[in-house]
Amino acid sequence: MEEDILYHLDLGTRTHNLPAMFGDIKFVCVGGSPNRMKAFAQFMHKELGLEGSGEDLADICAGTDRYAMYRTGPVLSISHGMGIPSISIMLHELIKLLHHAKCRDVTIIRIGTSGGLGIEAGSVVITDTAVDASFQPRFEQVVLGDVVVRSTDLDRDLAEELLACSKEVPDFPTLIGHTMCTYDFYEGQGRLDGALCSFSSEKKLEYLKRAHEAGVRNIEMESTAFAAMCGLCGLKAAVVCVALLDRLEGDQIRAPREVLREYQQRPQRLIAAFIRRPLPCDYMSVPLSFT
Numbered sequence: 001m002e003e004d005i006l007y008h009l010d011l012g013t014r015t016h017n018l019p020a021m022f023g024d025i026k027f028v029c030v031g032g033s034p035n036r037m038k039a040f041a042q043f044m045h046k047e048l049g050l051e052g053s054g055e056d057l058a059d060i061c062a063g064t065d066r067y068a069m070y071r072t073g074p075v076l077s078i079s080h081g082m083g084i085p086s087i088s089i090m091l092h093e094l095i096k097l098l099h100h101a102k103c104r105d106v107t108i109i110r111i112g113t114s115g116g117l118g119i120e121a122g123s124v125v126i127t128d129t130a131v132d133a134s135f136q137p138r139f140e141q142v143v144l145g146d147v148v149v150r151s152t153d154l155d156r157d158l159a160e161e162l163l164a165c166s167k168e169v170p171d172f173p174t175l176i177g178h179t180m181c182t183y184d185f186y187e188g189q190g191r192l193d194g195a196l197c198s199f200s201s202e203k204k205l206e207y208l209k210r211a212h213e214a215g216v217r218n219i220e221m222e223s224t225a226f227a228a229m230c231g232l233c234g235l236k237a238a239v240v241c242v243a244l245l246d247r248l249e250g251d252q253i254r255a256p257r258e259v260l261r262e263y264q265q266r267p268q269r270l271i272a273a274f275i276r277r278p279l280p281c282d283y284m285s286v287p288l289s290f291t
C-alpha cells in the first residue's frame with residue numbers, strides 16, 4: 001500500500017512518522033480500560049525514573065475515542081475495550097503500526113481483570129494456555145464465511161520469567177494456569193445474574209468445576225484472540241490478569257471500589273518488575289533517548 005491509514009488509532013503512514021514515534025518501543029501493554037492504561041503509563045514513567053512526573057503524558061490516539069494510547073520510554077500502553085471484536089481491531093492496527101515503525105524484539109502483555117476459579121480474590125494469574133468456553137486451546141474466527149481455527153499458544157518461557165519476577169512483589173499470590181476466554185460476561189461465563197439466564201445454579205457450578213478440573217484458573221474475554229493474533233504475527237506475548245472474585249463463590253463483584261483499584265494495580269506492579277529487571281544490554285542506562 002502507498003499509504004496505510006490506521007483508522008481506529010487515528011494514525012497513518014503518510015500523516016505520521018511511525019519509525020520516529022515508535023521505532024524504539026520494546027514493550028507493549030494492553031488492557032480494557034483507557035484510564036487503567038493511562039495510569040499504567042504514568043506508573044511506568046515513575047518506575048523507569050524518567051524525567052518529569054509523567055502526569056502530562058498525552059493520548060497519542062486523542063483524535064479518536066475508540067482507543068487510548070500512551071508511551072513512556074520503551075513502553076507503549078494501549079486500551080482495547082471489552083471483548084474479542086474490540087481487541088482484534090486494535091491488534092490489527094497495532095501490529096501494523098509496529099511493522100511500519102520497524103520495531104524489533106517487542107514483547108506484548110495483556111494486563112487485565114478476570115473472574116478467578118478456585119483461587120483467592122486478588123490473585124494474579126499468568127496464562128500458560130488460553131482456552132475457549134469448551135476448554136480447548138483454540139480461537140475460531142469466521143473468515144469469508146468459513147470457520148478458521150487458530151492456535152492460542154503463548155510464550156512458555158515468558159510466563160515462567162514473569163512468575164520468577166512475581167517473587168519481587170510478594171504481597172499477593174501469583175500463579176500460572178489456563179485462562180478461559182468467553183464471548184460474554186454473563187451467560188457466557190455461567191453467571192446467574194444477567195438479564196437472561198437459561199440454566200440452573202447446579203448446572204452453572206457443574207460447568208465451572210469442569211473448567212477448574214481442566215486447569216482453568218480464571219475467566220476473561222480477550223485472551224484467545226490475543227494469543228492467536230500475536231502468535232501468528234511472531235510477537236512474544238503474555239496474559240496477566242488479576243482475579244476480582246472467586247466464581248465458585250458467586251457472580252457479583254462485591255469488593256469496594258478502592259479494593260478493586262488496588263487489585264487492578266497488581267498486574268501492573270508485576271509487569272513493572274519484569275520491565276525493570278536487569279538485562280545484558282540495559283536500556284535504562286540510556287533514558288535520555290526516550291521521550
Ligand SMILES: O=P(O)(O)O[C@H]1O[C@H](CO)[C@@H](O)[C@H]1O
Pocket residue numbers: 031032033081082083111112113114185220221222
Ligand atoms: O479488565 P479488562 O482488560 O477490561 O478485561 C476483563 O474485563 C472485562 C469485563 O468486565 C472484559 O473485557 C474482561 O476480559
Ligand SMILES: O=c1cc[nH]c(=O)[nH]1
Pocket residue numbers: 113114115116185189219220221244
Ligand atoms: O468475572 C469476571 C471479572 C472480570 N472480567 C471478566 O471477564 N469476568
